[in-house]
Amino acid sequence: xxxxxxxxxxxxAAALAVLCYFFPLFHIVRVGDAAAxxxxxxxxxxxxxxxxxxxxxxxxxxxVVELVTALAADPQTATFxxxxxxxxxxxxxxxxxGQITELSxxxxxxxxxxxxxxxxxxxxxxxxxxxxxxxxxxxxxxFARLQDFNALSGQLNEKVEAEVIGPxxxxxxxxxxxxxxxxxxxxxxxxxxxxCLTPVSLKIVDEATP
Amino acid sequence: MNLLTHSLTRRIFICSATLxxxxxxxxxxTEKPKFAIVISTLNNPWFVVLSExxxxxxxxxxxxxxxxxxxxxxxxxxxxxxxxxxxxYAAILFNPTDADGSVANVRxxxxxxxxxxxxxxxxxxxxxxxxQLVSDSFSGCAxxxxxxxxxxxxxxxxxxxxGQAGDNNTWNRSGGFHSVIDRYPGWKMVAQQxxxxxxxxxxxVMDSILQSQPEIDAVFCCNDAMASGVYQAILSSGRDxxxxxxxxxxxxxxxxxxxxxxxxxxxxxxxxxxARTAAEYADQWVKGKxxxxxxxxxxxxxxxxxxxxxxxxYGKKE
Numbered sequence: 001x002x003x004x005x006x007x008x009x010x011x012x013a014a015a016l017a018v019l020c021y022f023f024p025l026f027h028i029v030r031v032g033d034a035a036a037x038x039x040x041x042x043x044x045x046x047x048x049x050x051x052x053x054x055x056x057x058x059x060x061x062x063x064v065v066e067l068v069t070a071l072a073a074d075p076q077t078a079t080f081x082x083x084x085x086x087x088x089x090x091x092x093x094x095x096x097x098g099q100i101t102e103l104s105x106x107x108x109x110x111x112x113x114x115x116x117x118x119x120x121x122x123x124x125x126x127x128x129x130x131x132x133x134x135x136x137x138x139x140x141x142x143f144a145r146l147q148d149f150n151a152l153s154g155q156l157n158e159k160v161e162a163e164v165i166g167p168x169x170x171x172x173x174x175x176x177x178x179x180x181x182x183x184x185x186x187x188x189x190x191x192x193x194x195x196c197l198t199p200v201s202l203k204i205v206d207e208a209t210p
Numbered sequence: 211m212n213l214l215t216h217s218l219t220r221r222i223f224i225c226s227a228t229l230x231x232x233x234x235x236x237x238x239x240t241e242k243p244k245f246a247i248v249i250s251t252l253n254n255p256w257f258v259v260l261s262e263x264x265x266x267x268x269x270x271x272x273x274x275x276x277x278x279x280x281x282x283x284x285x286x287x288x289x290x291x292x293x294x295x296x297x298x299y300a301a302i303l304f305n306p307t308d309a310d311g312s313v314a315n316v317r318x319x320x321x322x323x324x325x326x327x328x329x330x331x332x333x334x335x336x337x338x339x340x341x342q343l344v345s346d347s348f349s350g351c352a353x354x355x356x357x358x359x360x361x362x363x364x365x366x367x368x369x370x371x372x373g374q375a376g377d378n379n380t381w382n383r384s385g386g387f388h389s390v391i392d393r394y395p396g397w398k399m400v401a402q403q404x405x406x407x408x409x410x411x412x413x414x415v416m417d418s419i420l421q422s423q424p425e426i427d428a429v430f431c432c433n434d435a436m437a438s439g440v441y442q443a444i445l446s447s448g449r450d451x452x453x454x455x456x457x458x459x460x461x462x463x464x465x466x467x468x469x470x471x472x473x474x475x476x477x478x479x480x481x482x483x484x485a486r487t488a489a490e491y492a493d494q495w496v497k498g499k500x501x502x503x504x505x506x507x508x509x510x511x512x513x514x515x516x517x518x519x520x521x522x523x524y525g526k527k528e
Contacts, residue, residue: 084346084507085346085503085505085506085507085508085509086343086483086487086506086507086508086509087346087507087508087509088509089349089509125393125394127352127355127356127389127390127393128349128352129348129349129352140503140505140506140507141336141503141504141505142336143336143505144334144335144336145309145332145334145378146332146344146348146378146382146505146507147348147378147381147382147385149505150348150349150382150385150386151385153348153352153389154385154389
């Protein structure tokens, strides 16, 4: 008698549990996801990003040899890349050294040390959002207006032109070895022939032999 | 002990059964949950595509859906929100009339427990809408700007026809295009006016500009509806061979004009992607998901003569 009652109540409890699953008596709702901290001052944010966060992130940039090898094996590779929103565009943050084989106002072609491949560094008028998006430091969810998020692209590009490329431009020459940290934006196969990076750090390791 | 156990278990059973009956009764008669689809205006074919895609996907996911046309009127939009909040809708798929003005409506919905998912246009808030799917207009117009320089060279006179001032898309598109063209001092902007995203308004505005500006090499329009109106004005003036037109949206008639060499390029947005994703997110919310990205840029593509065959109106060929 006791075990029959146990089974009966067990079945009733199970039925109740199933019914409560489909007709919940209450919902557990997280009390607001931790809202991403809003940006109060765009100018302060830019300075913090450029002067502190971006330089501190250089060590996280992937070795360009590894990146170029991975892309050669699979141009669609998701390894090392990141996306923003719903998009097929990938951003890559890479560092390395190379020798300048061609130089113009718009770009420098580099033969990469450690691999039979070349990349280019953009030296001309900079457009696009590689510097904003490749390092993974800027969270679009913090911006109430996308205009402010978008404005960062141009502001960062201008910083690169003025503070990274400008001071070193006259010293660049074919044959010089340079060390760089750079950001690439890859929309399709054309952007891999060759891979072009916007430098956020650029130093001459060995000057060209006259 | 047996008596105590028997009494206790009977009480538990009665309470549980009562609660169950209340829960079942409070749900009312079995009915399909429903979404509200609020669109800024159905006077523009692009928004008709957005609306229809949202409606279709909502139905596919098992929801009834009602479309509300705000007719570009923030007051009408506010009234719709009153109706929706009191009407038992499970979610709102929303295309705002104004980035600032629409925030209050979304906030009211949020406070009433109705989640809002923005499509195509954002509101200036990261706290009120659950998620906002917005075309990456800035990047698209920057890419258009790069193509503009490639095709038009590094100097000339150009005109900008802006969209509605209250729509952030106007400033994202203009900002993207300017981020490139302003880097070339040889290009001079000789006129900049709003065509309100409307074909006829843009045509009238361009008529006026053509009379005052004897030398124009190109016009950038913040949407294709305006590009169509602008082209018509240029054609009527007899200056269609000297002035090149660039647009944004990927509308059917502009795609055709690109094929005919009458418009140089546009930027393809994907209203169906945004609408379907918004409906799917709303469905996920109904099923219990709560963590969504607040702002989701959706990639766009430059469409020109040499890649035209990859696209159809409002999307890519499958």
